[in-house]
Amino acid sequence: xxxxxxxxxxxxIVFYIIMMAAAMTWFVPGGEYEREVVEVQGTSREVIRSxxxxxxxxxxxxxxxxxxxxxxxxxxxxxxxxxxxxxxxxWIMNESKAIDVGIYAFLKKARSLxxxxxxxxxxxENIIIVLIMLMFSVFGATFGMSEETIxxxxxxxxxxIGMGYDSIVGVSMCFVAAALGFAGxxxxxxxxGIAQGLSHLPLFSGIEYRFFSWIMINLFGIGYILYYMRRIxxxxxxxxxxxxxxxxxxxxxxxxxxxxxxxxxxxxVMTGMLTLVFVWYAITMPMxxxxxxxxxxxxxxxxxxxxxxxxxxxxxxxxxxxxLILNMLAFTILMLIVGVMGYGWYVxxxxxxxxxxxxxxxxxxxYSPNTITKLFLEGVKDILPxxxxxxxxxxxxxxxxxxxxxxxxxxxxSGAMDGxxxxxxxxxxxxxxxxxxxxxxxxxAKAALTMPIMSQFSDLVGLSRQATVMAFQFGDGFTNMIxxxxxxxxxxxxxxxxxxxxxxxxxxxxxxxLGILGFLLLIPTVTMKLNGF
Numbered sequence: 268x269x270x271x272x273x274x275x276x277x278x279x280i281v282f283y284i285i286m287m288a289a290a291m292t293w294f295v296p297g298g299e300y301e302r303e304v305v306e307v308q309g310t311s312r313e314v315i316r317s318x319x320x321x322x323x324x325x326x327x328x329x330x331x332x333x334x335x336x337x338x339x340x341x342x343x344x345x346x347x348x349x350x351x352x353x354x355x356x357x358w359i360m361n362e363s364k365a366i367d368v369g370i371y372a373f374l375k376k377a378r379s380l381x382x383x384x385x386x387x388x389x390x391x392e393n394i395i396i397v398l399i400m401l402m403f404s405v406f407g408a409t410f411g412m413s414e415e416t417i418x419x420x421x422x423x424x425x426x427x428i429g430m431g432y433d434s435i436v437g438v439s440m441c442f443v444a445a446a447l448g449f450a451g452x453x454x455x456x457x458x459x460g461i462a463q464g465l466s467h468l469p470l471f472s473g474i475e476y477r478f479f480s481w482i483m484i485n486l487f488g489i490g491y492i493l494y495y496m497r498r499i500x501x502x503x504x505x506x507x508x509x510x511x512x513x514x515x516x517x518x519x520x521x522x523x524x525x526x527x528x529x530x531x532x533x534x535x536v537m538t539g540m541l542t543l544v545f546v547w548y549a550i551t552m553p554m555x556x557x558x559x560x561x562x563x564x565x566x567x568x569x570x571x572x573x574x575x576x577x578x579x580x581x582x583x584x585x586x587x588x589x590x591l592i593l594n595m596l597a598f599t600i601l602m603l604i605v606g607v608m609g610y611g612w613y614v615x616x617x618x619x620x621x622x623x624x625x626x627x628x629x630x631x632x633x634y635s636p637n638t639i640t641k642l643f644l645e646g647v648k649d650i651l652p653x654x655x656x657x658x659x660x661x662x663x664x665x666x667x668x669x670x671x672x673x674x675x676x677x678x679x680x681s682g683a684m685d686g687x688x689x690x691x692x693x694x695x696x697x698x699x700x701x702x703x704x705x706x707x708x709x710x711x712a713k714a715a716l717t718m719p720i721m722s723q724f725s726d727l728v729g730l731s732r733q734a735t736v737m738a739f740q741f742g743d744g745f746t747n748m749i750x751x752x753x754x755x756x757x758x759x760x761x762x763x764x765x766x767x768x769x770x771x772x773x774x775x776x777x778x779x780x781l782g783i784l785g786f787l788l789l790i791p792t793v794t795m796k797l798n799g800f
Contacts, residue, residue, distance in 0.1 A: 280767055281659045281751055285335065288663050289328040292670030297325030299674045305465070314465060314719045320678045325671050332666060339661030345614050346754045350417060350654040350762065351647050352618040356625025357421045358646025359639060361518065363632045365592035366422065370429045392430050393493060399423075400444035400489050407448025408481055410607055411455040411710070413747070413755050414614050416442040418603075418621055420762045422596075428515050432499050433506040434763045435773055439492045442759045443748060443777075447488040449710075450744020450781070451481030454562075458710040462739050465714060466722040466732045473733045473799030480737075480788045487784055491777050507769045514764055528587040537631040538580045538591060545573035555609040568605050572598065592628050599624045653761020657754045664752060667706055677703065681720050689793040693734050694786055696721060700742025701782070708753040710743045733800040734792035741785035749774055 301319035328335070340347065360366055380391045403419075406412035424437030452459045454471055463470050499506050506512065548569045555568040576598055583590035599620055606612035606620070625646075629639035667673045680699040687695055700717065707713045718739060725735040747753055749771060760770055792800055 276766070278656060278659060281656060281663070281757075284751055285332050285659075285662050285666055288666040289332050289670070292325055292666065292672055293327045295325065295670075295672040295675055297323040297671035297675060298678055299323055299671065300678075314715050315674075315677075315717075316719070320674065322675075323671055325675075326669060328666050328670050331669060332662070335662040335665040335669065336659060338665045339663075340658030342665065343657050343661040343754050346414060346417075346657050346758055347654045349414065349614040349618040350650060350657065350758050352622045353418050353421070354650025354653070354762070355643035355646035356621045356628075358649060359625040359629050359634075359642045360592065360596070361646075362642050363589065363592055363628055365589040365596075365628070366425060368587075368589040369593045369596075370426050373426070374429055393496070396430075396436070396440060396496070397489055397493070399440050400447075400492070401485065403441050403444035404448035404451075404481075404485050406604075407445035408451055408453040408455060409448075411449060411452070411458065412445045412607075413449065414758075415603060415607070415617060416445050417755065417758045417762060418617065420759055424763050425515055425518070428512060431503065432496055433503065434508050434512050434515060434765055435506065435770075436492065436496055436499065438759055438763050438765065442756075443488065443492065446744065446748045447484050448481070449747060450741055450785075451477065451484040452740055452744070453477055453481055455710075458714060458740060458743055459736065461711050461714040462718050462736045463733075465718040466736055468732055468736065469799075473736075473797065475799070476792070476797045477737070477740075483784060483788060484781065487780055488777065491780060495773075507773055508765050511764050511766065511769075528589065530584060531588055531631075531633045533633040534584060534588040534591050534631045537627055538584060541595070541627065542573075542577055542580070545569070545576050549573035555605065557605070557609050568609065572601060572605070588631055592631060595624060595627060595631075650762060653758055656757050656761050660752055660754060660757045664706065673706065676706065677717065677720075681717075681724060689730055690790060692725075692730055693738050693789050693793050696725075696735060696738035697742050697786060697789055700739050701746050702742075704743055704746045705750045705752060708747065708750055708755075713743055714739060731792060731800045733797075734789065737789055737792050741789065745778060745781045745785060749778055 298320055300315040303314060303316055305314055357366075377391045377395055403412065403416070406415075419441040420438060423440040424434045427433065427437030427440065430436075449455065449458070453474060454460075459477075460470055463472065503509060549572075552569045553567055554565050556563050556565050557568065576594075579594050579597075580591060583594040602620060603612070603617055606616055610616075625643060626639060629642065634642070667676075680703065683695065683699070700713070700721075703713060703717060718736070721735050721739065722732045725732055747756065750756065751767065757767070760767055791797065
């Protein structure tokens, strides 16, 4: 009997890549650029000085691959802790059955809409998923949502499976959608803002064509997901992660009828406590400056949220504590958006927010402190493999940096574009930025490293600097969905329990489609007169 071919474990794949990176340090010459600090949008950025590259002695890596793993964990500590805290908090929510109740109530309401013939023909669930994906795409395009999607995976994967799909569709609803928006960035200050600032272009100029590009990217990206959903709906076993999804099917197999709907005194106490918290913030922070790109507006966000929370919590408690917990989850998400856009929150504040949600959920359910702690630790244990692989992937960048070959790779890449013509040059920039994204997944860091070189090179060949920014934008965005050095991707897949090898097999056709689309969208930037170009 022929042996069944096994895919390597995600840990094995990442370790192989670390070994390959270490091998490169033996034959790729060392090199470095001189760097200087410049001010971009009021923030200091370390950038490369063009024409300053010099070859240096490389540092071949041997046993350092093991210390690189340690340093990778240190470098990615914020995302690792973020994942652990999210996992612990949602395990408490899972125990409360609130998410199950919410999913069943949502599906019941959605399917009731099928009584309208035109909605049934379009597919209510299709409409819902498209709207969710567009919302996350807008988040990715405006304020660069990325790490935040990890928290939503635990919500959308069970929802997707409840609809009859799989964990890949659940991940696509938030992570892939945000990545599509990230690639078609409209006002993302972390990519477009920095790239245009370093290229001495008016910030967020050329938005008209970028908006058209965003529409096209979402049209093809979401269309691909809908095509995949149709195949899976007809035959769920065609899903490449059908076996892995058994975990989610078992976890959420109980119907809402088995849930003990209740209104414990502890839930009323929690409602009162959180009401006081919202009222306090409404008084002390009556106005909030919400920022999108360079635009901002001062709004009474906290007072509005306080009133909305009081009203919706009282309505939720008329049904049961489960709906109160769902209401708390909804306001946690709203606070996340307000925190990111109004107060510059990052993973530490967001992790704290969800940690509080988990504890408040346990209190509302009437759990003892020991029970809450026990459930939290069970959640941490369950999600630990996802957190560990993020640290492991961080070792790849450490090896390339220690080996002194990161700048050399960048130098070779920029020198490969001579004499290619405008279309060829912008296409080469696109390919180079895509390749660099494998080694430098951070959009802001890659902009700081590459744009000072690329923008000046574009002047030499008569290429619009705006076109160069677009090449960076597409090259930075698409490969975030496949590069193993992305802590966010590895974290998302770990939380969803999708093996990296199976994800790569599934996402590769989408990457090819988006890659070709990106090149086609770059052609008008050098052949047509576009506003801002």
